[in-house]
Amino acid sequence: MRFPIASLILATSTVLSSVPVGFAAASLPYVTEPAFNLRFEQPIAIVSPPGETNRLFIIEKPGRIIVLPDLAHPAKSVFLDLTARVGSDDVEQGVLAVAFHPNYQQNRQFYVWYTSCLRVDGHTVREDRLSRFLVSEKNPNVGDPASEQQLIAQADDAPNHNGGELLFGPDGYLYLSLGDEGGADDQFKNSQRIQKDFFAGILRLDVDQRPGNLAPNPHPAVRAGTYTVPVDNPFVGATTFNGLPVDPARVHTEFWAVGLRNPWRMSFDPATGRLWCADVGQSQHEEINLITRGGNYGWNFREGNFPFRGTPPAAAKFNSPIWDYPHSQGVSITGGLVSHGARYPELEGKYLFADYGFGRIWALTPDGEKPVAADHVRQIAEANSIVSFGRDPGNGDVLLASIGTGRILRLVPAAK
DSSP states (O other): OOOSSTTTTSOHHHHHHTSOTTOOGGGOSEEEEESSSOOOSSEEEEEOOTTOSSOEEEEETTTEEEEESOTTSOOOEEEEEOHHHHOOSSTTOSEEEEEEOTTHHHHOEEEEEEEEEEEETTEEEEEEEEEEEEEOSSOTTOEEEEEEEEEEEEEOSSSSOOOOOEEEOTTSOEEEEEOOOSSSTTTTOOTTOSSSOSOSEEEEEBTTOOTTOBOOOOOTTBOTTSOBBOTTOTTTTOOEETTEEOOTTTSOTTEEEEOOSOEEEEEEOTTTOOEEEEEOOSSSEEEEEEEOTTOBOOTTTEETTEEOSSOOOTTOOOOOOSEEEETTTOSSEEEEEEOOSTTOGGGTTOEEEEETTTTEEEEEOOBTTBOOOGGGEEEEEEOSSEEEEEEOTTTOOEEEEETTTTEEEEEEEOOO
8 A cells, every 4th residue: 555644653863764865855946934934733724815914724534624723823713523423443534635615705605524433332333425515604714514515425435545635726617636435455446446436536517507417326425406517528329438338327427537546646837727737656666647538647557657457448548647656765655736936036936845754845847738747857955744835825936735734834035
């Protein structure tokens, strides 16, 4: 098994001791520093609502969403506490992602992706849940726990590979990344499937149920009437997949892209609309993908650019990663964001990402939508146990969540 976050228990010194000889931290152009004089319990994501400049939300994996109501005077308060619903028997479970509706100031809606692992009649029952909640009518810094409406609640036989990014795209639709259910070698045989369950890909949902969009095909995980499927999703009406026949009445038309192992953090570039996604590898390679409509990223026939298991169907076509790197350079990729703005002029248009296990932070210079060569990727900083990137909504600074240290870090130029 490979992480992310599977090594939360490692001490800071242990994480950095895995960095190969020759890791010249002193020559790196950036450093990280605490963004706020605050500590969090396993911070795993950083979210700012659309259009706001003075509030920030920090997701704590054990089940709480923390709000900093005034970044000019940062102090913590609990926005929503889901610890009683989450439960956990593994470090890859918990509250994993939050997204505010683009129109949340009027409709008060926000969405949460979390795992539930509870004991029921002496048995462990695991579910992955996508739920809609409402902000309190009386207090914008409090979420209403009683308002939960599940959209998808899927049984999950393993505790790991829960993926877990939630984003509203430029099109106003909700995107959700999903791991392959867990274990190793895709042991539950979920990859390269579009008519089994909701694993190993990215979903695209219409939570506003616009006219002309479609009801999802029936599945035990689907809560009917809570969302529709955009009519232009790539597998709507599909009769074949990888050249083999499928029943269009059983296809999960929610899929936007497939063939991912454990997509750990994705983000839209606000300048181009491109969707960047990091996918955690297993044996040898970590990868970064540009997600396109109907793209198939190869797992588990491929890991990065390399064959992994089995022989794919003759008609199968796989999208190559923009970049992959071997486990001599890192062992658990954390997807980041494309940098824009005056705060980092030398990083303009570059994709920033990290490796959780080796503590490295890189900048990748895109070449359109083509895979890039090694001279397009440069290490710019180091930091422990980075599991997420975000932006300071007030000034545009790049923020990073360090789950092992309990800190939100800020990327700043190194002293010269």
